[in-house]
Amino acid sequence: NAGVTQTPKFRVLKTGQSMTLLCAQDMNHEYMYWYRQDPGMGLRLIHYSVGEGTTAKGEVPDGYNVSRLKKQNFLLGLESAAPSQTSVYFCASSYEPGAFTDTQYFGPGTRLTVL
Amino acid sequence: AQSVTQPDIHITVSEGASLELRCNYSYGATPYLFWYVQSPGQGLQLLLKYFSGDTLVQGIKGFEAEFKRSQSSFNLRKPSVHWSDAAEYFCAVVTGGYQKVTFGTGTKLQVIP
Numbered sequence: 001n002a003g004v005t006q007t008p009k010f011r012v013l014k015t016g017q018s019m020t021l022l023c024a025q026d027m028n029h030e031y032m033y034w035y036r037q038d039p040g041m042g043l044r045l046i047h048y049s050v051g052e053g054t055t056a057k058g059e060v061p062d063g064y065n066v067s068r069l070k071k072q073n074f075l076l077g078l079e080s081a082a083p084s085q086t087s088v089y090f091c092a093s094s095y096e097p098g099a100f101t102d103t104q105y106f107g108p109g110t111r112l113t114v115l
Numbered sequence: 116a117q118s119v120t121q122p123d124i125h126i127t128v129s130e131g132a133s134l135e136l137r138c139n140y141s142y143g144a145t146p147y148l149f150w151y152v153q154s155p156g157q158g159l160q161l162l163l164k165y166f167s168g169d170t171l172v173q174g175i176k177g178f179e180a181e182f183k184r185s186q187s188s189f190n191l192r193k194p195s196v197h198w199s200d201a202a203e204y205f206c207a208v209v210t211g212g213y214q215k216v217t218f219g220t221g222t223k224l225q226v227i228p
Contacts, residue, residue: 004158035218040124040220041220042119042218042219042220042221043159043205043207043218044218045216092158092159101147101166103161103164104159104161106151106158106159106160107158108156108157109156109157
């Protein structure tokens with residue numbers, strides 16, 4: 001049982017490049033989330049998904065897109081990377097349908113630098 | 116709008132000493148409250164959570180937290196800190212019909228021998 005995994009672990013992009021971060025979970029969880037973590041700002045929710053084929057905006061969605069084509073995977077895309085998107089990105093998942101109140105299980109993070 | 120405040124950015128304690136990390140929230144009703152811990156280079160792990168009932172909640176690794184409605188606080192405590200407790204600790208609240216989660220900015224704990 002791998003839990004929540006994230007690919008890649010590190011990435012350096014140039015401004016304007018695009019990339020996709022992959023999150024996978026093997027716990028059959030309904031909810032999945034993407035956060036970014038910046039120094040002094042805690043975690044901020046980018047997008048989330050309440051089930052396969054559904055996505056919703058979080059607190060800071062601009063500049064990101066997501067897709068959940070399969071229940072176990074949640075992809076985060078940056079179409080045109082900007083230096084302001086330099087951050088550590090965390091994926092999380094939780095089981096209970098219909099609420100954020102269930103325990104979230106986090107992946108190890110992806111450190112992204114945009115030059 | 117809801118908010119979560121962790122007033123201490125960094126705390127240093129001696130191994131074996133007691134610990135209290137502060138968390139205050141701003142919200143009209145009682146939110147769902149969480150404490151997570153993040154070890155260096157790792158994702159977050161749930162320590163404990165409070166939904167209702169007994170206001171003193173026990174968690175993993177010997178941690179506990181007390182919900183105080185009158186103070187809008189949910190402080191995390193441990194009676195005797197171990198060197199392995201060195202990490203960053205995040206308080207989080209869920210509100211808005213349980214569709215909104217807000218994390219605090221974190222408190223980094225250093226444990227000295």
